[in-house]
Amino acid sequence: MKILLFGDAPMALNEGGINQTLYNLFSFIKPEDFLGITEVSLKNLKKIGSTEPYTNRYRSYKLNFINIPINRFTKFVSPLIDRINFYLFKKNKYTKLKKEISLFAPDVIISCSNTSSGILMHDKLLSGLTIPVIPYFMDDWMYKTNNDQVGNMVYQIIQNMLRKNSYWMMIGEELGNILASRYQAKPKEILYVRNPVDLNDAPKNSKYIKSLSFKIAYAGALWPMHFDSFYAFAKAVNLIAKNQPTELILYTQESQWNWRKAELKPLGVIYGGHLPYKQVHQELNKSDALLITASFDPENFTHATGSLQTKITDYCKSKRLIISCAPAYAANNKFIKDNDCGVCIETNDVSEIVTNLTKVIDNINNYQHLVTNAWNSLKSFSKENVHQQIQLFLQSATKQ
Template identity: 20%
Template structure:
């Protein structure tokens, strides 16, 4: 990691650790890439394994161990087992509806109770002697544990908000008690903080007003790459690639783009859409199945994303339009956008204009659309090779300036140093 000065020892505490399996894990892995691994210890609760080479120490907690019951955490030391970077735990078939509802309710009730801190975890923390507690919050148990460790060891807390869970988690009258406990835990945790991090500039601005302290946006980052201009267009249709999950009704928005193509003879001949998403997501997006303009390209391991984005003529980002979903997504920025920009390919975003992801696409000098008429107009403009190349070059230059790992890592370290100095 570039930057000067000492590296504080970071206790990364949360549901996930660094991994290539989820968007959150990827963001964590890329933000901490280059940070001395011996200065990072991860305490996590997910059942799938992290990328073991990203931290010096790992400890898995069990969120079912509450109220003084014996914990079953497990401390991992080198040598670490090999983990496939293409692993995707989301491919596990979902449980039946009734079983899933019961499990969700049970996990919510468990959040009311404090986690057991077994002697093994105390020894793990004693041995590592962290300088800062870094957490993503969201889970009441995790926030309570972070506060407890912070108070007992007199450590500052840096909370990194990666989605708008403050406003959306446990919404509704049936969850009012869970929501109250969550917000109480958040308020106590923020009293241990002098600053916070967010996933977007929009979120940082909104939360600065709420918490009355400095907020610093940090989203995914990747090493800078050499610019590769797009290939000369061939005789076939132009390739529109969508890469990412189809949850939160994103598949429906892709369907809107396909509908625009179907209803315009010229656009129908010019473009084809390829979707690269987890298989379980594709199976649940039946409206796209059998559409001759939409092809399913399979699920991409993260290591293959950069290669695939370079093949595209246009990279597509979509979000749902339903208000109950935009409340959740409005302040978040998609992990994949940095990959899109660094590929040097023009990006088309189809989603409500007020979402942070769409504002980020516009900051990068690319295209956005809301209505079907706007989608058609954008695609007509993007039929021009010059327009596509110029848009892709703007996106690439924006990525170098704003999201290259070299620059982000330096800022990331400085924020930790500021928190440590308080």
């Protein structure tokens, strides 16, 4: 089966959560049966390096023909450049890319866009094809789309995509329900797929020994959908550390650290660097607990509700206690409660976090059964299992 994977983000193991998830989900595809369409240039794909063996199977599109300069005039020239770029985009027929798709002749298209530009390009390149399209959404990023010309176009394209195609892929049931309701669409079948993991290279089982300085690790980006909760948690750790040795270690890309360090460094947050994916689980296993966060801000409500984060299955594989600081309605917390595989601190009040977290630190040995439960939950998310589910699902979708 020949598969076209469309989306702004490419498969790449050592990049962000979306890139890693795409790689883990679709790396069963033979390179000769794969074609990827991405916003990332081939030059940058080669620089990334962790897209192999698919790098040369990608083709790139460019939506913005004029780059917006970053200087003191940005806010003045940006609206004009945006209008020019949008005009040029509408005029561009992208003939070469369409020909590439036609020559490849895919049996099925998986469309996974995470930005408005990706959705616009989906419509530009794929709307006239009769090939089955499977929409795959990982996050509800769309709720922040502006109510303007582009925003209305994006809404209409997504609605048409979901209504026209009866087979969907979603990161979780919560997100599927949100989108079905918002866009008034009803699929024939939804496959819920989360970041799968390879169980064969997990840290070895060993008796947990508490560190002299209690180490809590966080791996991943700190976007607005994570940050307010992380920031409150960091304040709590800083207070606890005054009475007992406690550390909060952040593993993320350097650009993320540079963005947030002015706020986090004074709180004692330690930057651990950016870990290659193959090292993540062994490194996290050196900690005492692993932190996952979701925003308490009402503006991020649907994001917290519908988005089960990539890192949660990687945390389960790392065999350390998962601590979620998030609202009670967060998808992360639902997963943890359903699988009894971690601790949920459902407040952003710093003093309450201190109380709850101190209890965990003081009694950490009493929580180790949750680590076992987390590992056991991964049987449903092994690469072998998930790849088989996807292949069967694609076969059904192409027979419709």
